[in-house]
Amino acid sequence: KNKKQIAIIGSGAWASVIARIIARNVLILKRFHPIVKMFVYDEIINNKKLSDIINETHENVKYAPGYIFTKNLKAIPDLVECVKFADILVFVVPRQYVENTCKTIVGNVKPNAVAVSLTKGFEVRPGGSLWLISHIITKLLNIKCHVFMGANLAPEVAAEQKICRSTLGCTHKTWGKWLKEIFETDHLKINVVDDEDTVEACGALKNIVATAVGLMDGLAQKNHYKEATMRLGFIEMIKFVDIFYPGGKLSTFFESCGIEDLIVTSYGGRNSKCAKEMVVTGKKLAQIEEEMLKGQKLQGPDTASQVCTMLRAHKMTHKFPFFTKVHAVCNGDEPPDSLKEYVEKNMSKK
Numbered sequence: 001k002n003k004k005q006i007a008i009i010g011s012g013a014w015a016s017v018i019a020r021i022i023a024r025n026v027l028i029l030k031r032f033h034p035i036v037k038m039f040v041y042d043e044i045i046n047n048k049k050l051s052d053i054i055n056e057t058h059e060n061v062k063y064a065p066g067y068i069f070t071k072n073l074k075a076i077p078d079l080v081e082c083v084k085f086a087d088i089l090v091f092v093v094p095r096q097y098v099e100n101t102c103k104t105i106v107g108n109v110k111p112n113a114v115a116v117s118l119t120k121g122f123e124v125r126p127g128g129s130l131w132l133i134s135h136i137i138t139k140l141l142n143i144k145c146h147v148f149m150g151a152n153l154a155p156e157v158a159a160e161q162k163i164c165r166s167t168l169g170c171t172h173k174t175w176g177k178w179l180k181e182i183f184e185t186d187h188l189k190i191n192v193v194d195d196e197d198t199v200e201a202c203g204a205l206k207n208i209v210a211t212a213v214g215l216m217d218g219l220a221q222k223n224h225y226k227e228a229t230m231r232l233g234f235i236e237m238i239k240f241v242d243i244f245y246p247g248g249k250l251s252t253f254f255e256s257c258g259i260e261d262l263i264v265t266s267y268g269g270r271n272s273k274c275a276k277e278m279v280v281t282g283k284k285l286a287q288i289e290e291e292m293l294k295g296q297k298l299q300g301p302d303t304a305s306q307v308c309t310m311l312r313a314h315k316m317t318h319k320f321p322f323f324t325k326v327h328a329v330c331n332g333d334e335p336p337d338s339l340k341e342y343v344e345k346n347m348s349k350k
């Protein structure tokens with residue numbers, strides 16, 4: 001009684017890794033309800049529903065094979081059922097599904113529940129304004145939404161062979177402490193900062209940069225060009241936050257969610273791997289998502305597209321040539337070589 005219940009919304013790779021951590025943590029944290037629910041969008045695998053497989057074998061055989069959940073993690077195929085008693089809603093669905101998810105559960109969420117978003121991206125709303133995902137969740141559900149972003153590649157965090165760091169953006173002191181408790185392990189260390197919008201914007205924007213690094217990799221550029229790409233991208237990230245989320249702190253860019261996530265994702269993430277594949281094979285993004293991500297969505301090209309739609313609507317494209325270039329290449333409007341030329345031009349600038 002009165003123990004805080006946690007619902008995880010999502011069951012892809014990152015959602016499963018995080019669910020496994022949370023379910024294990026609540027077994028020793030008295031403040032939280034020992035049953036953790038995870039919404040599973042059901043798909044049929046070998047004639048069986050994924051949710052049934054998870055509840056029987058305690059393993060997400062499709063998206064996190066080899067990692068066993070503690071038995072207190074319950075897969076729930078019904079979204080409303082999953083969230084209706086929850087005090088904490090952990091969003092880990094691709095940004096393309098956030099709005100519909102909120103519309104499905106609105107009216108069934110406890111009024112004093114709190115959300116925390118691990119979803120990376122933005123969404124352009126009618127009229128051309130660009131919304132952070134946490135702001136969409138807050139607007140649609142009328143609850144507070146904090147954010148959790150960092151240098152975390154799902155396979156590395158799952159393997160628990162080395163220490164990773166992450167950043168929790170939370171303006172509320174007590175919730176900051178409680179949320180840190182559910183995510184933290186000996187291998188995942190968390191720093192709490194109050195600069196929520198910058199944390200989230202970094203998490204989203206760095207995927208554009210990682211995509212660019214993958215494109216450069218596909219062109220078989222010398223290593224140094226990749227670092228130059230990261231530098232140019234990082235500069236635009238800072239400028240973007242300065243203009244659109246004024247009041248953010250420069251120090252947040254030096255948390256795990258900033259420069260560290262940028263480097264980790266650029267070298268080891270799926271965004272850069274898939275972008276490289278796009279250049280090397282000439283295949284379309286949708287085919288690569290199907291072949292390399294089991295149908296999951298790549299966030300970098302989508303984030304570039306959302307950002308550039310907003311920039312165009314506000315006639316600000318010229319202020320963000322790097323993001324604009326990455327979007328043009330991902331969209332097939334320009335060849336990958338034009339990104340290389342852009343980087344080269346900037347490297348030889350006086």
Ligand code: 13P
Nearest residue numbers: 150152261265269270271
């Ligand atoms: P991927 O490029 O592997 O999807 O990782 C993205 C990410 O957000 C890591 O923090």
